[in-house]
Amino acid sequence: MEDTQHIPVLFNETIDALSLENGDTIVDGTLGGGGHARAICAHIGSSGTLIGIDRDSSAIIVAEKNLADASCTKHLVNDNVRNLDSILASLGVDRIDSILLDLGWSSIQIAQEGRGLSFMRDEPLLMTLDPNPDEDTLTAREIVNEWAEESIADIIYGYGEERYARRIARAICEKREEEEIDTTGKLVDVISGAVPKSYHHGRIHPATRTFQALRIAVNDELGSAKDAIRKGVEALKPGGRIAIISFHSIEDRMVKHTLKELAEDGMIDLVVKKPIVPSDEEVRENPRARSAKLRIAEKRV
Ligand SMILES: C[S@@+](CC[C@H](N)C(=O)[O-])C[C@H]1O[C@@H](n2cnc3c(N)ncnc32)[C@H](O)[C@@H]1O
Numbered sequence: 395m396e397d398t399q400h401i402p403v404l405f406n407e408t409i410d411a412l413s414l415e416n417g418d419t420i421v422d423g424t425l426g427g428g429g430h431a432r433a434i435c436a437h438i439g440s441s442g443t444l445i446g447i448d449r450d451s452s453a454i455i456v457a458e459k460n461l462a463d464a465s466c467t468k469h470l471v472n473d474n475v476r477n478l479d480s481i482l483a484s485l486g487v488d489r490i491d492s493i494l495l496d497l498g499w500s501s502i503q504i505a506q507e508g509r510g511l512s513f514m515r516d517e518p519l520l521m522t523l524d525p526n527p528d529e530d531t532l533t534a535r536e537i538v539n540e541w542a543e544e545s546i547a548d549i550i551y552g553y554g555e556e557r558y559a560r561r562i563a564r565a566i567c568e569k570r571e572e573e574e575i576d577t578t579g580k581l582v583d584v585i586s587g588a589v590p591k592s593y594h595h596g597r598i599h600p601a602t603r604t605f606q607a608l609r610i611a612v613n614d615e616l617g618s619a620k621d622a623i624r625k626g627v628e629a630l631k632p633g634g635r636i637a638i639i640s641f642h643s644i645e646d647r648m649v650k651h652t653l654k655e656l657a658e659d660g661m662i663d664l665v666v667k668k669p670i671v672p673s674d675e676e677v678r679e680n681p682r683a684r685s686a687k688l689r690i691a692e693k694r695v
Contacts, residue, residue, distance in 0.1 A: 400500040402429035403683040404639055407670050408494060409433050411637040411690040417441040418491035421482075421629075423475035423622055424448065426500040428457030434494070435464035442466040445485065447475045449523040449613075450503065476621035482629055491634050493626040497619050497649075498641040499523075499609070501682060510534060511609065513601040516579030521605075521612045534608040538575050543567045553616075553644060554607030561588045562604055578605075606642065616648050623652045627661055630693040635665070637690050646687045653691050665690040 402408075408430060414420065414437035422431045425446035435444050444466050448454050451472045461468055471481055475495065482490070503523075504511050510520040510533075519535040520527060527533060537546065547563035550556045565588035566575065575581050585601045586594070593600050610616060619638075626636050638653075640646040646669065656662045669687035677684045 400427045400429060400502045401680045401682075402426075402496070403676070403680065403686045404670065404672055404688045405430070405433070407688055408496070408637050408639065409437065411635060411665070411670075411688065412437075412492040412494060413635050414438055414442075414492065419443040419445070419487060419489075421445045421447065421475075421478070421490050421493040421626065422496075423478065423493060423626065424496045424498075425457045425470065426453050426496065427502055428460040430494055430496060431457060431461060432464060435461065435466040435468070438466050440465040443487075444468050445481070445487065445490070446470045447473055447478070447481060449474050450525060452506075452525050453500070453503070456502070474618055476618040476625070478622055478625040478629060489631045489634075490626075490629050491631055493630065493634075493636050494638075495619065495622055495626065495636070496639045497615070497645055510578050511605070513578055513582045513599060513605050516577055519576055519578055519581060521609045523613045532612055534581075534612050535574075535576050537608060537611060538566055538581060539570050549611045550604050550607045552607070553610040554603035554605075555644065556603035556607065558589045558593065559604075564588070610644070616645065619645070620648060620652050623649065624656070627656055627691070627693060632693050632695040634693045635690060636662070636693075637688060639686055639688050642685055646689075649687075649689050653689060656691070660694060662691040662693055665692050 416439045418438045420434050425431055425448040431444055431446050446457055454470050454472045458470055469485055473481055508517055510517045521534040522531055543563050547560045550562055551559035562585050565584050569575055569584045582601045585604050589600045638649050640649050657664055669689050672683040672686055
């Protein structure tokens with residue numbers, strides 16, 4: 395993974411939200427290239443501890459380099475943050491001061507060749523957050539070629555909010571009778587042929603929503619994030635903060651819902667009722683930030 399290009403979103407807002415203090419123990423559960431983590435380390439100082447977690451082993455390598463001169467104690471862990479309880483136990487950490495979850499994928503990952511993430515390149519149909527999936531890892535190729543038409547349609551509709559989900563699922567199942575759909579290029583062709591011509595002239599590429607949906611399903615992104623939020627809140631000290639950045643409405647809905655449940659259970663108070671969104675200036679400079687939303691909560695004392 396290259397160590398360029400990913401611009402952390404809602405940067406100052408997120409660092410402020412975490413209420414960082416010298417000596418704090420902080421979890422960055424979605425380390426990526428370490429953009430937010432560098433600032434966290436600077437705020438917690440040499441007596442502070444950063445626990446940085448990422449499912450993608452190549453992200454850990456980039457972050458290690460970017461954090462090499464950061465003076466805080468660093469534990470960089472290649473794991474799913476949904477396993478936060480066991481990760482903290484293995485490090486002998488009982489309670490944390492704050493946790494950041496910057497959900498989704500980094501622009502570095504999307505730009506990486508060979509992962510099947512982009513409909514702009516013809517590649518094997520993988521879409522796994524693990525860059526080296528083994529034969530037991532669920533891939534987009536397995537979903538598209540082996541799952542029932544109705545399940546594929548449900549995924550594309552539920553995780554992609556794609557209005558032509560049923561048509562696309564039907565076209566996928568017809569095509570796979572002829573040949574396996576094993577590349578992004580073949581999938582893009584099937585989607586393009588299944589949707590009306592007018593859809594090709596819309597604001598986004600006709601494959602955008604289907605690719606998003608498959609990526610969410612392959613990596614169980616919503617389930618992982620939900621577990622991470624619950625375990626993160628459990629691990630927080632009273633008064634500790636959780637800050638969560640989501641990238642699309644489906645993710646934000648899950649975050650909002652999970653925080654609401656935790657608030658109703660008396661575990662947290664919401665620090666902001668409405669999510670914080672990027673300024674016009676940030677969106678101009680980094681269009682990828684346009685649908686980002688930051689939600690913040692505090693563990694009850
Ligand atoms: C948007 S990027 C984070 C960028 C980071 N905040 C920065 O400033 O560089 C999201 C990262 O989270 C990782 N990720 C997504 N879901 C994860 C999960 N359930 N467990 C661990 N890492 C995850 C991805 O691999 C990706 O590197």
